[in-house]
Amino acid sequence: MGNGVTAHQATSGCGADVTTAKDPFGQFAVTVGVVDARAVLAVRGEVDRVNAPELGAMLDAVIERHRSVVLDLAELDFMNGWGLGVIAARASRLKRSGGTLTIRSPSAMVLRLLDITGVAEVVLLEHPDPRRGHLGAEQSSAIADALLGTEPYHLPPHVGKITAIPADTDVVDGALRLVVALARATVGAADGVSVSLRRHGHLATVAASDQTISDMDASQYATGEGPCVDASVKGRWFHAESLDTETRWPTFTLRAQALGINAGLSSPLLAEDRPVGALNIYSRTAMAFAPKDQELASVFAVETSLILTSAGVDVTDEQLSRRRSETLWARRVLAQAEGVIMERESVETDDAYRMLCDYSRRSNQPFRECAQDVVASTQRPQFDPEPGPKHSHNG
Amino acid sequence: MAETSATGASADVLDQYRRAARLSHGDLWLRYFELGGMSNALELEAILYGALRPSAHEREVIAQALNERFVELGGNHPVPYSESDADRLRDKNSQT
Numbered sequence: 001m002g003n004g005v006t007a008h009q010a011t012s013g014c015g016a017d018v019t020t021a022k023d024p025f026g027q028f029a030v031t032v033g034v035v036d037a038r039a040v041l042a043v044r045g046e047v048d049r050v051n052a053p054e055l056g057a058m059l060d061a062v063i064e065r066h067r068s069v070v071l072d073l074a075e076l077d078f079m080n081g082w083g084l085g086v087i088a089a090r091a092s093r094l095k096r097s098g099g100t101l102t103i104r105s106p107s108a109m110v111l112r113l114l115d116i117t118g119v120a121e122v123v124l125l126e127h128p129d130p131r132r133g134h135l136g137a138e139q140s141s142a143i144a145d146a147l148l149g150t151e152p153y154h155l156p157p158h159v160g161k162i163t164a165i166p167a168d169t170d171v172v173d174g175a176l177r178l179v180v181a182l183a184r185a186t187v188g189a190a191d192g193v194s195v196s197l198r199r200h201g202h203l204a205t206v207a208a209s210d211q212t213i214s215d216m217d218a219s220q221y222a223t224g225e226g227p228c229v230d231a232s233v234k235g236r237w238f239h240a241e242s243l244d245t246e247t248r249w250p251t252f253t254l255r256a257q258a259l260g261i262n263a264g265l266s267s268p269l270l271a272e273d274r275p276v277g278a279l280n281i282y283s284r285t286a287m288a289f290a291p292k293d294q295e296l297a298s299v300f301a302v303e304t305s306l307i308l309t310s311a312g313v314d315v316t317d318e319q320l321s322r323r324r325s326e327t328l329w330a331r332r333v334l335a336q337a338e339g340v341i342m343e344r345e346s347v348e349t350d351d352a353y354r355m356l357c358d359y360s361r362r363s364n365q366p367f368r369e370c371a372q373d374v375v376a377s378t379q380r381p382q383f384d385p386e387p388g389p390k391h392s393h394n395g
Numbered sequence: 396m397a398e399t400s401a402t403g404a405s406a407d408v409l410d411q412y413r414r415a416a417r418l419s420h421g422d423l424w425l426r427y428f429e430l431g432g433m434s435n436a437l438e439l440e441a442i443l444y445g446a447l448r449p450s451a452h453e454r455e456v457i458a459q460a461l462n463e464r465f466v467e468l469g470g471n472h473p474v475p476y477s478e479s480d481a482d483r484l485r486d487k488n489s490q491t
Contacts, residue, residue: 049450309419311421323425327425327428330429330430331428331429331431334429334430334431335431338431350452353431353452353455353456354455357455357459357476360459361472364466366463366466367459367463
């Protein structure tokens with residue numbers, strides 16, 4: 001998109017908009033004015049890879065004359081990492097020179113980007129609308145206090161839950177309910193179907209064709225005895241052909257027969273080859289599951305396992321939490337490293353990223369370690385962008 | 396960040412690299428996100444399967460995430476960092 005935007009210098013004035021830049025498609029526009037001795041850039045439309053440099057040029061022009069700069073994002077429709085990189089670089093520069101960059105009226109998405117990348121630490125946040133009408137409910141309640149005033153903003157830890165989750169639990173549960181419905185409809189002898197899954201360290205029924213089946217699963221979890229528990233724990237098939245002759249699970253057998261169940265087939269569900277649950281199919285008829293039914297159950301179990309593997313359900317809450325923190329921290333360091341390189345080498349975000357990539361490849365060092373090196377080098381005289389083979393990662 | 400694409404040849408190769416790297420889509424997305432990727436998990440999956448075409452920068456981030464995994468597994472950097480690198484590699488392989 002050629003937007004024809006040019007950077008304009010803002011002139012001093014009070015309360016008057018003095019400069020406007022916009023693209024011919026009306027998707028991106030910046031209005032610059034000076035209010036109460038602060039330069040205010042009001043951004044409208046979308047900031048992406050194409051027009052982020054224009055925003056950067058306008059910020060540069062304003063920063064030359066003003067140490068207190070406000071970026072008003074109330075009319076911003078969209079901004080991606082390109083825009084954020086431009087803002088990050090200018091915010092760091094202003095901060096080093098004793099100035100401040102204030103982000104006014106950021107959307108929930110922009111707030112999230114600011115926090116993930118660590119930019120929130122170098123800007124002030126200002127939200128003049130006490131109703132915070134355009135924030136989603138979860139963000140609105142979680143960060144309400146932090147948004148008042150212009151204090152540096154730190155995202156409350158629990159808001160981090162909305163980021164870096166491999167797959168949404170609701171989506172996984174929806175897929176599992178579909179599996180249950182399909183198995184119930186296609187396995188001829190099935191009178192009831194359920195999926196058991198280990199969550200928060202305990203087995204639970206996350207999808208069931210009816211309440212009776214769900215109750216029967218629950219009694220197995222409570223006693224620790226039954227085909228669905230064994231399949232979930234041992235990662236093997238368990239087939240109770242006829243409960244009349246079943247001896248492996250006496251408590252389960254009595255309970256199931258009382259509910260009219262006479263056969264059961266539990267297939268293990270695996271995520272990354274580890275047992276995480278079971279697909280359970282029950283029938284009122286003894287000896288109900290023919291080889292074809294068993295084969296179908298196996299197909300459903302394998303496909304369900306693929307869903308669970310992709311969703312990362314084998315990751316425990318603790319592991320997920322730790323990994324999420326590490327990921328956010330690494331991204332923060334990356335943003336800082338990019339900022340350092342952009343400043344030192346006078347390059348834009350993409351070029352800074354590419355230099356980091358090259359550094360990582362030449363030194364055979366993981367990217368995150370390279371970013372840490374760059375950030376740490378701000379404490380030392382110089383970061384060497386042309387490393388020798390001295391950091392061999394593979395030994 | 397990504398645009399729709401009718402061609403999935405090189406993107407399909409990307410998903411082959413993912414499988415060879417023994418990474419689930421979720422694992423790869425976390426690594427990609429850590430390295431600065433801006434697409435969400437669904438978009439990344441679409442890129443790997445060729446339904447979306449990544450920008451040059453996004454492509455570089457995906458390649459970096461995959462190559463770091465290959466290094467962990469004792470390999471080198473088999474994933475081309477750009478479409479032009481991938482084309483050169485294909486030409487070279489077809490000549491040999």
